[in-house]
Amino acid sequence: MKIVILVKQVPEADKVAVDPETGTLIREGVDSILNPYCEYALDQAAKLKLEFPELNIEITAITMGPPQAKAVLYRCLELGADKGYLLSDRKFAGSDVWATSTALKEGVMHIEPDFDLILAGKQAIDGDTAQVPAETAEQLGVPQITYGVDVKLNGKRVEVKRETEIGYQVLSVRMPALVTMSKGSNIRRIPSMKQVLDSRSKPVETLTAADMNIDEDKIGLKASPTQVDKIFAPPAKTGGEIIEGSDPKVAAKKLLDYLVENKFIKG
């Protein structure tokens, strides 16, 4: 059985900020990491591989990005992926959701055309769009289940517990299919020394658009229906009154006074 994991390298979002004076991104000291939701997807794949040894599950991690995005593939190999592919080409620059999913689709079809299951993070913590996996599924012509928290294999079908607004639903679909993962019981693991050593013998390959025979008109900025018009800092917020150093009793009284004064509590 072949499982493909689509992963993304992201900056640690908390640390990215905009200089309010110049409007530029402050990026000193911002590390790049494997998107946490992609890591949950990989954890899920690794669990399936352990659970079903008879299926000979092979896990392939694919990412698109600049040359330095290779780092997240090495991380995937340490965490259980068997091989990694980086789709990297200046021609991919400026790709929006559509163009990114086109490149990923071409990548999957070039690398693992007879995949059974594609797992991806439900969203990336930098863009938070949650759209690339679904558009990729559409372009590949396979069904999708989004916001999964648990994946079970059942013969030719996959059963996914999915987050809904009121709880969960369990959906079943015949493979090949694409599933995006929320956290669930999956975790971000620390690889063992053995996993780290083993990962060094696993292959990582970089592919350009030409390597995959992708038509240049279908990728990058030119093929992107959406374009960034402007980037700017959000309006700065200033806080209101802050009470400090009060006894809990006094603090509780002040809270009550505020609520009464503002008519949240009526007498």
Next chain:
Amino acid sequence: MLEVDIEACTGCKVCEKVCPFGAIVVVPETKKAKVLDNCTLCGTCVNACSFDALSIERKAISEEDLAKFNKVFVWGEWEKKDGKIVIKNVALELLGKGRELADKLGESLAVLLLGKEVEHLAQNLIHHGADIVYLCEHELLEEYSTDGYATVISTVIAAEKPSVVLYGATPNGRDLAPRIAGRLALGLTADCTGLDINENRQLLQTRPAFGGNIMASILSPYTRPQMSSVRPNVFPKPKPDENRTGEIERVDVNLKPLSIRTKIIEEIISHEEGINIEEAQILISVGRGIGSKENFKIVEDLAKEVGGTVSGSRALVDLGWLPHPQQVGQSGKTVAPTLYIAFGISGAIQHLVGMTSSDTIIAVNNDVEAPIFKVADFGIVGNMHEIIPEFIQLLKEYKQKN
């Protein structure tokens, strides 16, 4: 590709300073700008260059072709409440914004209403601003499915050629919209917080990026329809006008059981019946500062006393202390209650983007440096475990007296 006109470049370094990604530098030896691999072609430097030395080649579409697309569409998402089908608030919120966009464009506003028996929702949609309701009823649309809904909506879009399509950024909206964008090769901007029409009659879509640390405005200049998703509680719900009239247009739906590939095996309601943090007027929200699951008891008591609903930050959902439908923030829900009281929430940006539209924000936290205080109207630096019991006591006394 971002091109540098070497003749025109003076090496002034303005591009280097304005680039949000550090993707363009002036090489000291040549004193000319050089584009690096991480350039995203966002175009910020092109506008900033005073010497027209930078350019990005972008393709154009004829105005004739663009003019063929008109009408603003809204997906009329509904939900089941106590067994009844009711329209979701986000769909009504989108009708309010959609009306504004349609008026600016001089186009009509239409709702895509899909389901098994949903005709009874149509008049209310017209009262909330719709001119047309496309009624798509079919046995197989009884429950939401990616395949069924994407197929029907794509077909209506292809036939009717709208200029704009708006979706609620709910779990199902975020499942559906990219599927349609993928099928029709369209631009799609997720989780917009602002929508407007610019001087070129384009949809100007504003959204937060990097967890809300920066804002980006986005256009889809060459493709139609322009599609966006918007989170619940971002736009206000319009007031219904019962005298408004509109037309209901029935759409023939052709679906076969085999065209819906996913099957629903089970539905699980994980939170208490009636808890909907998106609609609550008062939210008592807790974060990591709560310390243990046992401490929820007192928070629930407090919520009961003030007539509020309990919500929380992602940390608590990850710990399994709070069901995810009660999570506020980027990976949870966006809320806008009249009163939001945050106990022991530090206020990571991902949390703040989910609650800053609340009318009044009160924060209690023992760390004076906690970012939550920057958005709070009223803040108390102190220990929530000490303050809450005192507060409940005082509140009970106050209620007795009055």
